Amino acid sequence: MTQRDKxxxxxxxxxxxxxxxxxMGENIGAAARAMFNFGLTELRLVAPRDGWPNAKxxxxxxxxxxxxxxxxxxxxxxxxxxxxxxxxxxxxxxxxVSKPVMTPGRTAQELHARHGAGSRTALxxxxxxxxLENDDVALADVMVTIPANPAFSSLNLGQAVxxxxxxxxxxxxxxxxxQLDRRGYVPAPRGDLTxxxxxxxxxxxxxxxxxxxxxxxxxxxxxKAMLTRADFSDQEVRTxxxxxxxxxxxxVPKN
Amino acid sequence: MTQRDKxxxxxxxxxxxxxxxxxMGENIGAAARAMFNFGLTELRLVAPRDGWPNAKxxxxxxxxxxxxxxxxxxxxxxxxxxxxxxxxxxxxxxxxVSKPVMTPGRTAQELHARHGAGSRTALxxxxxxxxLENDDVALADVMVTIPANPAFSSLNLGQAVxxxxxxxxxxxxxxxxxQLDRRGYVPAPRGDLTxxxxxxxxxxxxxxxxxxxxxxxxxxxxxKAMLTRADFSDQEVRTxxxxxxxxxxxxVPKN
Numbered sequence: 001m002t003q004r005d006k007x008x009x010x011x012x013x014x015x016x017x018x019x020x021x022x023x024m025g026e027n028i029g030a031a032a033r034a035m036f037n038f039g040l041t042e043l044r045l046v047a048p049r050d051g052w053p054n055a056k057x058x059x060x061x062x063x064x065x066x067x068x069x070x071x072x073x074x075x076x077x078x079x080x081x082x083x084x085x086x087x088x089x090x091x092x093x094x095x096x097v098s099k100p101v102m103t104p105g106r107t108a109q110e111l112h113a114r115h116g117a118g119s120r121t122a123l124x125x126x127x128x129x130x131x132l133e134n135d136d137v138a139l140a141d142v143m144v145t146i147p148a149n150p151a152f153s154s155l156n157l158g159q160a161v162x163x164x165x166x167x168x169x170x171x172x173x174x175x176x177x178x179q180l181d182r183r184g185y186v187p188a189p190r191g192d193l194t195x196x197x198x199x200x201x202x203x204x205x206x207x208x209x210x211x212x213x214x215x216x217x218x219x220x221x222x223x224k225a226m227l228t229r230a231d232f233s234d235q236e237v238r239t240x241x242x243x244x245x246x247x248x249x250x251x252v253p254k255n
Numbered sequence: 256m257t258q259r260d261k262x263x264x265x266x267x268x269x270x271x272x273x274x275x276x277x278x279m280g281e282n283i284g285a286a287a288r289a290m291f292n293f294g295l296t297e298l299r300l301v302a303p304r305d306g307w308p309n310a311k312x313x314x315x316x317x318x319x320x321x322x323x324x325x326x327x328x329x330x331x332x333x334x335x336x337x338x339x340x341x342x343x344x345x346x347x348x349x350x351x352v353s354k355p356v357m358t359p360g361r362t363a364q365e366l367h368a369r370h371g372a373g374s375r376t377a378l379x380x381x382x383x384x385x386x387l388e389n390d391d392v393a394l395a396d397v398m399v400t401i402p403a404n405p406a407f408s409s410l411n412l413g414q415a416v417x418x419x420x421x422x423x424x425x426x427x428x429x430x431x432x433x434q435l436d437r438r439g440y441v442p443a444p445r446g447d448l449t450x451x452x453x454x455x456x457x458x459x460x461x462x463x464x465x466x467x468x469x470x471x472x473x474x475x476x477x478x479k480a481m482l483t484r485a486d487f488s489d490q491e492v493r494t495x496x497x498x499x500x501x502x503x504x505x506x507v508p509k510n
Contacts, residue, residue, distance in 0.1 A: 034414075037410060038403060151291075154318065159417055190336040209501035236481045246462040
């Protein structure tokens, strides 16, 4: 039986996540959840501190329990990575290692390209407090750093896995964009729109447009949706209110 | 003192995060951490369930305590959003509302573009279990959905804030054109709009709005421009014509 056969079905076309010496079961479970949120299913653990299986990991995994239960345990990083063709090591900013450092977005594109060419890939994460050791990083092809606020860059293990798994799905999600024509004006503050809506609702209630009464909330919601979508400027909101006021005063003989 | 003056220094050039009826203090703290990880600092809370201040929120915030402590409390979503020019509502996939739905990446590009043009923007998040109500969504310009594994798409509040704040930072260097995903939405045929404009022009001429006569063409051109920009559907054009007809028939005593 090959390593490939042991993996969850269909997992070979997606990156595996390899956690090196993870400490808390909760974090393993959170990592599994984050993986599964974005379609990753193959989890490998190198020498988990508290042994395996781990009840806290299973409890935290919730709907991603199958990912935790299918996790494979390895005594060393070298063995855990043996059958991958391309490995990316996650690392904090500023580490001094002579390997290319990529953004998460670049990483995801690279992973898709590698899988398209038949490679198996892995994302390597270090222990909660200390991160990856240099000997672990040495086994990777490249490094990835998540850009963050220099004044507060600490992400926990589950968050780091979440962001990289998200980028994997994001890079696979290609939709045909529709161009929005942008103009250099500033939309009205929400308060102006609220006044417009209040004015319109009062007038339409009086005019009998919002009938039957039980449908009035849905009708107003639809009217608000269509008028909000237009990104009116504050001048344009004033124009609309002027129109409503003008129509209110229209002197039309009743039929 | 303006609203702007009350915000943390420098926060006006970045999106604010508005949490509507958040339940657990821990989740508010986690949201604050996620914000600060990617440089966001302005937090607003609409009617937090357990009141404010909240010790659990402060404990969870850790290094982002200043974000929690500067949070502003509002009784309603409407009031919390009053001074923003552009609001994006976060929502689960598949909601039926006639608003554009964007990816997080496009959302971030759009937010940068809006700030570049002088707007103030907000990201709107609903309560943990129930999400945003339709009346909250109605106040937003567009919606954003985080793409996730359809078999396991549940993200908690802190994770959703993390991913959108991350996208904000990620897009920081990009100047790509803004693109909007309209999801199968078809604008009305031009002819429907023409009939709407003819109807409106006739009515506004009668009501005296288009005065003086030599300015009428420019006034109508501006009105047409603003109403065309909204990309109304044919159903929405019918709604507008119904509104005009209803207002025409309004029986108002003359002053």
